[in-house]
Amino acid sequence: MELTQALDTARATREAILTTVRRDGRPQQSNVLHTVDDDGTIRISTTAGRAKFRNMEREPWVAVHVNGETFFSYAVIEGEAALSPVAESPDDAVVDELVDIYRALVGEHDDWAAYRKAMVDEGRAVVRITPKRAYGMLQLPKASGT
Numbered sequence: 001m002e003l004t005q006a007l008d009t010a011r012a013t014r015e016a017i018l019t020t021v022r023r024d025g026r027p028q029q030s031n032v033l034h035t036v037d038d039d040g041t042i043r044i045s046t047t048a049g050r051a052k053f054r055n056m057e058r059e060p061w062v063a064v065h066v067n068g069e070t071f072f073s074y075a076v077i078e079g080e081a082a083l084s085p086v087a088e089s090p091d092d093a094v095v096d097e098l099v100d101i102y103r104a105l106v107g108e109h110d111d112w113a114a115y116r117k118a119m120v121d122e123g124r125a126v127v128r129i130t131p132k133r134a135y136g137m138l139q140l141p142k143a144s145g146t
Contacts, residue, residue, distance in 0.1 A: 001134050001138070005075070009073075012068075017030070017031060018034075018062060021055055028052060028055055032044045040130075043097075043129070045125075045126060061078070061080065062081045068137075070139075076136050078131070083125055083128075084097065085125065086123050087119045089120060090116035094126060098124055
């Protein structure tokens, strides 16, 4: 699968499974919401206290699995994660980026001041994933004998 095909598949949904690497080398998976920028960067909001955040601090390799149109269609995008600083103030650049992610995922918020405060209170940060490799299947191969 070409990386562009995988990114197009990721753009068609906001739901994904993020795989990171635990200290002992085993995978750790999390359901996440994601956005895909025009340049292919995948962005996710997370809190600094989560296992996935600590895993990415230590080992930046990640995989993002997204489902296609049917159960048997999917794309996996492997890449390198870069973590933003943790939000410190409702008007800092990290919170501004979290607002952008929220808008891309959900639209407008009823109370942006409360949202911005919550991002700081929750210790949120942005995960930016640079895609490096993709694999998957967008349609089942032709059945045997047909």
